[in-house]
Amino acid sequence: xxxxxxxxxxxxxxxxxxxxxxxxxxxxxxxxxxxxxxxxxxxxxxxxxxxxxxxxxxxxxxxxxxxxxxxxxxxxxxxxxxxxxxxxxxxxxxxxxxxxxxxxxxxxxxxxxxxxxxxxxxxxxxxxxxxxxxxxxxxxxxxxxxxxxxxxxxxxxxxxxxxxxxxxxxxxxxxxxxxxxxxxxxxxxxxxxxxxxxxxxxxxxxxxxxxxxxxxxxxxxxxxxxxxxxxxxxxxxxxxxxxxxxxxxxxxxxxxxxxxxxxxxxxxxxxxxxxxxxxx
Amino acid sequence: xxxxxxxxxxxxxxxxxxxxxxxxxxxxxxxxxxxxxxxxxxxxxxxxxxxxxxxxxxxxxxxxxxxxxxxxxxxxxxxxxxxxxxxxxxxxxxxxxxxxxxxxxxxxxxxxxxxxxxxxxxxxxxxxxxxxxxxxxxxxxxxxxxxxxxxxxxxxxxxxxxxxxxxxxxxxxxxxxxxxxxxxxxxxxxxxxxxxxxxxxxxxxxxxxxxxxxxxxxxxxxxxxxxxxxxxxxxxxxxxxxxxxxxxxxxxxxxxxxxxxxxxxxxxxxxxxxxxxxxxxxxxxxxxxxxxxxxxxxxxxxxxxxxxxxxxxxxxxxxxxxxxxxxxxxxxxxxxxxxxxxxxxxxxxxxxxxxxxxxxxxxxxxxxxxxxxxxxxxxxxxxxxxxxxxxxxxxxxxxxxxxxxxxxxxxxxxxxxxxxxxxxxxxxxxxxxxxxxxx
Ligand SMILES: Nc1ncnc2c1ncn2[C@@H]1O[C@H](COP(=O)(O)OP(=O)(O)O)[C@@H](O)[C@H]1O
Ligand SMILES: [Mg+2]
Numbered sequence: 270x271x272x273x274x275x276x277x278x279x280x281x282x283x284x285x286x287x288x289x290x291x292x293x294x295x296x297x298x299x300x301x302x303x304x305x306x307x308x309x310x311x312x313x314x315x316x317x318x319x320x321x322x323x324x325x326x327x328x329x330x331x332x333x334x335x336x337x338x339x340x341x342x343x344x345x346x347x348x349x350x351x352x353x354x355x356x357x358x359x360x361x362x363x364x365x366x367x368x369x370x371x372x373x374x375x376x377x378x379x380x381x382x383x384x385x386x387x388x389x390x391x392x393x394x395x396x397x398x399x400x401x402x403x404x405x406x407x408x409x410x411x412x413x414x415x416x417x418x419x420x421x422x423x424x425x426x427x428x429x430x431x432x433x434x435x436x437x438x439x440x441x442x443x444x445x446x447x448x449x450x451x452x453x454x455x456x457x458x459x460x461x462x463x464x465x466x467x468x469x470x471x472x473x474x475x476x477x478x479x480x481x482x483x484x485x486x487x488x489x490x491x492x493x494x495x496x497x498x499x500x501x502x503x504x505x506x507x508x509x510x511x512x513x514x515x516x517x518x519x520x521x522x523x524x525x526x527x528x529x530x531x532x533x534x535x536x537x538x539x540x541x542x543x544x545x546x547x548x549x
Numbered sequence: 550x551x552x553x554x555x556x557x558x559x560x561x562x563x564x565x566x567x568x569x570x571x572x573x574x575x576x577x578x579x580x581x582x583x584x585x586x587x588x589x590x591x592x593x594x595x596x597x598x599x600x601x602x603x604x605x606x607x608x609x610x611x612x613x614x615x616x617x618x619x620x621x622x623x624x625x626x627x628x629x630x631x632x633x634x635x636x637x638x639x640x641x642x643x644x645x646x647x648x649x650x651x652x653x654x655x656x657x658x659x660x661x662x663x664x665x666x667x668x669x670x671x672x673x674x675x676x677x678x679x680x681x682x683x684x685x686x687x688x689x690x691x692x693x694x695x696x697x698x699x700x701x702x703x704x705x706x707x708x709x710x711x712x713x714x715x716x717x718x719x720x721x722x723x724x725x726x727x728x729x730x731x732x733x734x735x736x737x738x739x740x741x742x743x744x745x746x747x748x749x750x751x752x753x754x755x756x757x758x759x760x761x762x763x764x765x766x767x768x769x770x771x772x773x774x775x776x777x778x779x780x781x782x783x784x785x786x787x788x789x790x791x792x793x794x795x796x797x798x799x800x801x802x803x804x805x806x807x808x809x810x811x812x813x814x815x816x817x818x819x820x821x822x823x824x825x826x827x828x829x830x831x832x833x834x835x836x837x838x839x840x841x842x843x844x845x846x847x848x849x850x851x852x853x854x855x856x857x858x859x860x861x862x863x864x865x866x867x868x869x870x871x872x873x874x875x876x877x878x879x880x881x882x883x884x885x886x887x888x889x890x891x892x893x894x895x896x897x898x899x900x901x902x903x904x905x906x907x908x909x910x911x912x913x914x915x916x917x918x919x920x921x922x923x924x925x926x927x928x929x930x931x932x933x934x935x936x937x938x939x940x941x942x943x944x945x946x947x948x949x950x951x952x953x954x955x956x957x958x959x960x961x962x963x964x965x966x967x968x969x970x971x972x973x974x975x976x977x978x979x980x981x982x983x984x985x986x987x988x
Contacts, residue, residue, distance in 0.1 A: 276583065276590050296583070296593035303582045304575065311603075340773070442770045443978060449601040450569055456603045462706070487698070490705045495758065522698045547697045 270390055272302030272329055272433055279328075288317070288324035289468050297455040298325060307413050307434035309398075309449065312457035314439050315501025317468075321457075322394035322435035331390035331433065336380035338401035344408060349420065350377045371422035384432045385418055393432040399441045406448050409436075413451055460502065462489050468502060473509040483520040484509055491532065494545055500532040508532050522548055550585065557616040558599070560732070564612065564740040566605050572598055588619060604743035604763075611723070611739050615732050618724045619651065632681055635660075640687045643710045650710070654717035657682060662722055673725040675718050684711045745974040749831040749946045757830070761837055763974045768841035771981045775818070775846075775912050775940070817848040817910050819938075821899065823917030824853040824879070825890045831946035835916040836875050838977075840865050850906045853878060854895040855885035860903065890920060892958070893927035900930050907934060913941040915966070919952070919959040926961030935966050944971035944980065 273279040276295040283290050283298070290298070298321070301308035310318040326333040336347055356370040378386070384393035395409065412418060416428040436452060438444055460468065465485035469476060484505055492499045500508075508531050517524050526548040533539045542548070558573050576598040583590050592613050600609045635657070642649050658673065661681040666672035691707050692700060726735050741747075744759050752760065820842065822835045832853075839851045843865045853861045859882040864874040878884075907913060913935065919926075935941040945952065945959060949970045952959035959968060969980050 276593075292589040293593045293596065296590050297597040300579050300582065300594060300597055304578055306575070309601075441766045442982075443602075446567075446601075450572060452601075453575075453597040454601040455597060456600075456606065458603075483702075486702045486706060489709075490698075490702050493705055495761065525698060546701050 270430060272325075273299045275299060282328040283321075283324050284471075286324045286327040287471050288320060288328075289464060289471055291460075291464060293455060294321065294457070297453050301435075301453050302433060304453070305431050307436055307452045308455060309436045309438065309444070309452035310455045310457050311438045311440050311444075313459070313499070313501065315503035316457045316459060317502055318437040318457055319394065319396055322392055322396075322437070325433060325435065326392040329390060329392070329433075331392045332387065333392050333394060334380050334384040334387070334432070335394045335396060338395065338397045338399075338405065340400060340402060342401045342405055346379055347381050347405065347408065348379050348412075348418065349382045350379065351375055352377050373423070376420075376423070381412055382418055382426070384434075385412070385416060385428045386426055387432065388429060390430065391432040393434045395434065395436040397439060398436045398444060399438040403445070406445050410445075410448050410451060413448075459489075459492055459499070462486050465489075465502060465505060469505060469509045472506045473513060476509050476513055477518060480512060480518065480520055481509065484512075487520060487525065488532070490546070491542055494542060496533065496538040496541060497535050498533070498538060504532045522546075550580070553616060554580065556732075557595075557612065560612050560616065560736050561599065561609065564608055564736065565742060565746070566600070566608060568599050575599075588617060591617060602743070602745075604745045608740040608743060611720075612736065614720045615723060615727050615735065615739070618727075636682055636687065639682055639684060639714070640691055643684065643687065643707055643714065644691055647710050647713050650714050651717050654714055655721045658718055658721040658725065662718075662725070672729075673722045675715070675722050678718050678722075679715065684714060745978070747974075748972050749834050750972070752830040752834070757833055757837075760834060760974060764834075764837050764841050767974070767978055767981060768838060768845050770978075771842065772845035774981055774984070817908065818842060818846045818912050818914065819850050819852070819906050820914045820916065821852045821854065821858070822915075823855075823890065824884055825855045825888075831916070831918070833875065835944075836878070838916075840874065850903075852899065852903060852906075853882060853884045854890075854899075856889055856891040856894060857884060857886050858895045858899045858903070859883040889922045890917075891924050892917070892919060892921040892962075893924045893930075896927045896930040896934065900934060904934070904937070907937040909937070909939055911938040913938045915941070915943040916946075916971075917943075918945055918947050918957065919943075919962055919968075920955070920957050923956045924958075926958040928961055928965055931962060931965050941966050942980075942984065943968040944977070945969065946972055948972060 273282065276292070276299045279295040279299045280290050283295070297308055300306070310321055312318060322335075323333060325331070351371065352375045356375050359366045359370055359375075380393070384391050398406070398409070413434060416431050417425055419425045436448075459465075462482075462485040465488060466478075466481045469481040469484055470478065473481075488500050488505045488508075508528065511528055511531050512520065512524070515524075515528075525546070526543065529539050529542060529548070533542055554577060558568055558576070561568050576595055579594040579598050580591075583594050585591060592610075595613065596606070596609060600606055639653065639657075642653055657678050658675075661678045662673045662675070663671050664674055664677050666674075688704070688707055688711075692703050723735055723739055744756065745763060747756055747760075820835075820839045822832065822839060824832045824836070836853075839849075839861075843849045843851070843862075849865075850860060850862050851865060852858050861878045861882050861884075864878045864882070943962060943966045945968055947957070947959070947970070951957065952963070962968065967984075969976070971977050971980055
């Protein structure tokens with residue numbers, strides 16, 4: 270299937286879902302589609318990595334299958350598992366059922382299997398890959414190489430249509446070289462103030478353009494302070510919602526001082542910012 | 550295009566960017582699908598297929614601009630020709646649309662950038678351009694808003710635009726040099742090694758700030774690694790009581806097995822770090838690391854030394870500002886008597902005063918170059934200290950081939966404690982990933 274016809278078409282269609290891209294995002298998304306390669310989006314929290322996968326699915330009318338990674342995630346949760354309970358019950362009911370219990374109806378399908386078997390266009394989001402243990406990367410590498418899964422009792426299942434794969438990582442650790450080589454890479458970072466203003470305008474209907482601009486510039490200033498946790502796009506968007514709710518038309522010092530808690534979550538960051546920016 | 554593609558990939562490899570054969574092919578495939586005349590799409594296509602670490606991006610961009618230079622926008626109309634008029638024009642651009650900066654930068658390099666480089670030889674440079682236009686001195690004029698937040702915001706914007714202008718000038722200077730003397734010549738001098746390979750012992754202040762961002766994830770990772778007790782994949786032992794209780798609902802058949810949750814053991818960490826001048830870049834780095842670790846471990850105690858050792862944990866309380874902490878530590882803590890590192894004395898003092906910090910649950914991390922001003926290594930004390938703890942490691946910021954040269958007593962200590970060369974962020978990351986801490 271053709272996911273996107275060109276980078277500029279990707280810009281337009283992502284824009285229609287409220288997602289604002291740039292040259293790097295649009296080109297890598299377009300290429301991931303035509304080259305049928307997984308796209309690894311890496312960067313700090315809250316810069317739109319997860320949202321990108323969702324936007325791709327929405328823009329192309331594909332299903333979204335999500336594998337959320339965490340420490341201790343294993344094959345049984347990522348790939349498939351036999352329904353042990355159901356199998357036992359069947360054997361209790363019928364002693365001769367031993368040959369039947371490794372059949373489709375006892376299979377618990379997990380996200381990776383689901384995405385591979387799906388007949389419909391599918392975006393497979395493997396979210397926060399860096400949280401999984403290193404072993405999981407081996408599994409992903411295998412599956413993302415030939416898009417097939419072998420279940421000993423059932424045989425090999427090959428994708429009829431390859432899913433559009435997006436992996437995300439907050440870079441809390443480095444993913445293996447092998448996995449990175451297999452993927453196209455997109456580094457998502459805090460946006461330029463111009464782009465962030467546009468994101469705020471797209472995500473928060475009703476916000477005045479001047480306020481969006483001030484928010485974006487102030488967020489950039491806060492990020493330059495090297496805080497423990499820099500404000501993300503998500504927080505700028507929250508900030509905009511807050512100002513709208515409070516009915517503030519300008520982002521003056523008083524307003525910033527009152528609402529700083531929306532963007533900075535650590536007390537020490539708030540203190541540091543107040544000091545550096547000369548807020549009372 | 551093929552030739553240029555091959556040359557570009559070759560140059561990337563030459564400057565230390567690891568491009569595999571398969572990745573080179575990916576890039577070539579990508580080129581077949583995009584509009585090659587659109588330079589930013591071309592850049593993005595190469596970046597997506599070849600650059601898999603953000604640290605490599607800076608060098609990549611420098612090379613991309615050399616191999617695929619932007620077309621110069623022909624002669625530009627200026628409002629005047631004398632430097633003051635040009636400064637006015639720059640001021641306007643810095644306040645306005647950064648997209649216009651490139652054409653202006655190219656014109657300014659043309660105008661001011663060529664100077665005598667040696668007897669009878671002209672070449673291109675950035676500094677005469679910056680001297681003629683002196684953008685920093687425009688800041689005062691550009692700051693409409695004075696005081697408080699608005700000034701900060703305005704300053705930030707202007708500084709970003711000045712940096713963008715300087716980058717455009719530097720790019721155009723490199724382009725011209727490449728045109729006159731060949732790309733190969735400038736490639737090697739133009740690209741610095743990526744941040745994760747820069748030597749701790751030679752870092753600048755600005756680089757240190759950059760490294761800080763690299764350190765936090767590593768500290769978190771180290772904490773996770775040190776707390777892994779069980780082999781991976783071990784989901785915990787069977788919880789017999791819960792399993793039996795649950796089986797009552799299914800007529801005594803244990804349909805659902807309950808596993809005890811894996812109980813991560815809470816890691817305790819003791820960091821002992823060299824804070825002497827011979828390792829000052831490294832010391833600053835290790836203090837940053839210590840600070841980051843402080844946030845990740847339940848119990849961290851940190852000690853610093855020059856010729857005597859003192860506890861510095863309190864300066865690094867969670868939430869404290871790291872730079873304040875470093876300043877306070879250097880003025881308040883008792884770590885230096887005569888200012889000449891003495892590892893033997895330090896270990897002895899540590900044992901006398903702080904041995905209680907070490908328990909069978911502790912991981913001990915010693916950070917230093919083992920340069921001891923010609924004092925004998927105090928191996929007996931170190932043996933006793935490492936015997937008390939669960940894990941002990943020594944990270945040495947010097948290249949391995951300099952260990953034991955001069956006053957280094959590295960291998961004397963390395964016989965007792967695993968010692969790792971740790972000169973840059975990359976090696977630190979490798980240490981964290983490769984060390985067998987699961988035991
Ligand atoms: N490019 C973008 N266009 C529109 N909204 C964005 C964009 N990037 C981030 N956002 C906003 O930020 C929020 C958080 O993004 P998310 O994808 O959850 O971050 P991440 O997965 O990187 O941590 C989104 O819900 C959206 O509101
Ligand atoms: Mg996310």
